[in-house]
Amino acid sequence: MSQAPGTPAPALVAAAEAAHAAYARARATHGRAALAETVAQGADGTPTMRIDRIVEDAVLHALEPHAVNILSEESGWLDRGSEVTLVIDPLDGSANGAAGVPLTAFAGAIAVEGEFTQAYTSWLDTGRTWWAHRDVPTPYRTSGRTELTGAALSMLRPHTAKPGPAAAWWAAASRAARVRILSTSCLEAALVAEGATDAFADACSDTHRLVDLAAAVVMVTRAGGAVLDAFGRPICFDPDLTRRWSGVVAATPQLAWELVDVLSQAARSAQREG
Amino acid sequence: MSQAPGTPAPALVAAAEAAHAAYARARATHGRAALAETVAQGADGTPTMRIDRIVEDAVLHALEPHAVNILSEESGWLDRGSEVTLVIDPLDGSANGAAGVPLTAFAGAIAVEGEFTQAYTSWLDTGRTWWAHRDVPTPYRTSGRTELTGAALSMLRPHTAKPGPAAAWWAAASRAARVRILSTSCLEAALVAEGATDAFADACSDTHRLVDLAAAVVMVTRAGGAVLDAFGRPICFDPDLTRRWSGVVAATPQLAWELVDVLSQAARSAQREG
Numbered sequence: 001m002s003q004a005p006g007t008p009a010p011a012l013v014a015a016a017e018a019a020h021a022a023y024a025r026a027r028a029t030h031g032r033a034a035l036a037e038t039v040a041q042g043a044d045g046t047p048t049m050r051i052d053r054i055v056e057d058a059v060l061h062a063l064e065p066h067a068v069n070i071l072s073e074e075s076g077w078l079d080r081g082s083e084v085t086l087v088i089d090p091l092d093g094s095a096n097g098a099a100g101v102p103l104t105a106f107a108g109a110i111a112v113e114g115e116f117t118q119a120y121t122s123w124l125d126t127g128r129t130w131w132a133h134r135d136v137p138t139p140y141r142t143s144g145r146t147e148l149t150g151a152a153l154s155m156l157r158p159h160t161a162k163p164g165p166a167a168a169w170w171a172a173a174s175r176a177a178r179v180r181i182l183s184t185s186c187l188e189a190a191l192v193a194e195g196a197t198d199a200f201a202d203a204c205s206d207t208h209r210l211v212d213l214a215a216a217v218v219m220v221t222r223a224g225g226a227v228l229d230a231f232g233r234p235i236c237f238d239p240d241l242t243r244r245w246s247g248v249v250a251a252t253p254q255l256a257w258e259l260v261d262v263l264s265q266a267a268r269s270a271q272r273e274g
Numbered sequence: 275m276s277q278a279p280g281t282p283a284p285a286l287v288a289a290a291e292a293a294h295a296a297y298a299r300a301r302a303t304h305g306r307a308a309l310a311e312t313v314a315q316g317a318d319g320t321p322t323m324r325i326d327r328i329v330e331d332a333v334l335h336a337l338e339p340h341a342v343n344i345l346s347e348e349s350g351w352l353d354r355g356s357e358v359t360l361v362i363d364p365l366d367g368s369a370n371g372a373a374g375v376p377l378t379a380f381a382g383a384i385a386v387e388g389e390f391t392q393a394y395t396s397w398l399d400t401g402r403t404w405w406a407h408r409d410v411p412t413p414y415r416t417s418g419r420t421e422l423t424g425a426a427l428s429m430l431r432p433h434t435a436k437p438g439p440a441a442a443w444w445a446a447a448s449r450a451a452r453v454r455i456l457s458t459s460c461l462e463a464a465l466v467a468e469g470a471t472d473a474f475a476d477a478c479s480d481t482h483r484l485v486d487l488a489a490a491v492v493m494v495t496r497a498g499g500a501v502l503d504a505f506g507r508p509i510c511f512d513p514d515l516t517r518r519w520s521g522v523v524a525a526t527p528q529l530a531w532e533l534v535d536v537l538s539q540a541a542r543s544a545q546r547e548g
Contacts (some may be wrong), residue, residue, distance in 0.1 A: 013416070032469070049392070055494070058456065067392070073487055093481055095426075095452060099426060099469075099470045099471060100469070100470035101470050102400075103469060125400075126376075126399075126400055143306075152373060154370075157447070157452060157454070158444075158447055158451040158453065160444065160447055160448040169430075170434065170444075173431070173432055174434040174435070178369060178431060178457070179431040179432065179455055180375070180431070180455050180456065180457055181453055181454045181455040181456075182455075182456065183452070191375060194374065195306070195528075196373050196374035196375050197373060197375060250531060
């Protein structure tokens with residue numbers, strides 16, 4: 001894992017470049033239905049689409065020369081006896097990617113002895129990248145917003161059939177000035193880090209896995225923001241990909257805590273009534 | 275308005291290229307707060323941000339050599355005595371553009387004696403363009419989906435404080451398999467035309483103006499889809515930019531009509547109860 005100071009780890013760059021090339025090739029070679037077809041069950045407990053498989057295979061191949069452990073969405077935990085683990089979502093926004101909505105990302109973070117040290121996100125449809133290291137100054141600054149009222153908030157789609165998450169989604173949407181659903185958590189987190197949007201949240205649906213949040217933990221925290229879980233669970237390295245969080249990624253700790261309060265209170269009230 | 279068969283009208287291309295250049299210049303020159311500042315009241319009845327003004331000024335300048343009427347979001351109706359009118363949204367997704375969310379579009383349509391004949395949409399953040407002519411075969415094909423159940427649906431953000439539109443939004447979101455809010459109607463319509471998503475709707479909030487829908491009318495209809503209004507009003511050329519619609523842009527006429535039914539019935543029920 002040798003790297004020049006102030007530059008991304010070679011393993012992260014190699015993985016992102018492999019994802020970028022494989023994604024373009026998959027889109028050029030297969031139709032929408034073929035890309036969206038379920039070809040396996042992922043280590044995270046959700047179905048693996050063909051486009052996920054193609055991109056992850058390319059990423060794992062590119063990482064063969066790098067002597068690191070890997071925790072990846074579809075394959076799970078590959079223990080190679082290193083102190084260093086790459087936590088990667090090879091293709092975030094798989095449904096976007098399969099359908100042709102140009103909002104997909106590779107996102108990876110490095111965990112050293114369980115601590116996240118750096119993160120690298122690549123917008124696969126354009127090649128634009130974001131990098132941050134815990135110990136290196138970053139050009140990214142969040143918007144600095146401290147209140148949900150008036151904020152621009154991204155969320156996962158509402159889980160309309162589940163009373164708690166549905167109420168949480170609506171409560172947050174009712175307070176924010178703008179609401180977006182881009183369907184790519186990692187890209188939305190990068191937009192929080194650079195200040196283009198104020199926050200991104202999973203409204204208590206426990207959809208987020210570690211691979212959706214690890215890059216945000218490094219990048220958004222370094223840029224002045226905070227990453228919390230709506231139910232107060234610590235977001236820390238764990239090789240068990242079936243664990244879930246309801247991530248709250250925000251421009252400031254104040255905004256993150258306000259979102260946690262609004263979301264969790266609305267969810268609990270709805271569940272008591274339900 | 276002379277043009278080679280099978281190619282976009284030069285006025286549309288000139289306008290889109292001017293928008294693309296001006297948008298990049300505005301983003302490079304001004305900070306977020308300056309770009310979002312209200313500098314005037316637009317002809318459509320909504321505030322004009324500085325970034326809108328910069329892009330529209332550049333577009334109008336580029337159109338000076340073209341002897342056509344112009345109907346544009348901020349300036350309104352410029353009657354130059356032509357039979358031909360360009361209906362343009364110089365910067366769709368202004369809030370995205372001001373903040374740095376890379377989802378903004380130029381969209382223009384040509385109306386000849388009140389009939390829309392061709393449309394041109396440019397994703398200003400990447401330079402990708404879509405063109406369609408009513409009388410020319412197009413490579414775009416919608417997804418062909420006929421039912422809302424299982425569909426990928428884009429919507430404007432929910433208007434949570436208005437009972438009718440709020441109920442309409444939630445009713446449609448509850449039936450769709452995927453929900454997105456990209457906050458750029460014109461780009462979302464282009465994604466419907468090419469089959470990347472199944473439908474896009476304003477859930478009875480009457481936010482859409484003609485400039486938000488004109489390009490979709492040509493492009494999505496030509497690709498096999500349909501563009502309707504949730505309350506049954508015809509979407510036709512009218513130089514009065516204060517008119518509003520709740521546009522429903524869908525992969526097929528069947529899906530468009532189902533959306534109209536779901537949205538309008540939910541809105542009416544909520545208003546009766548309210």
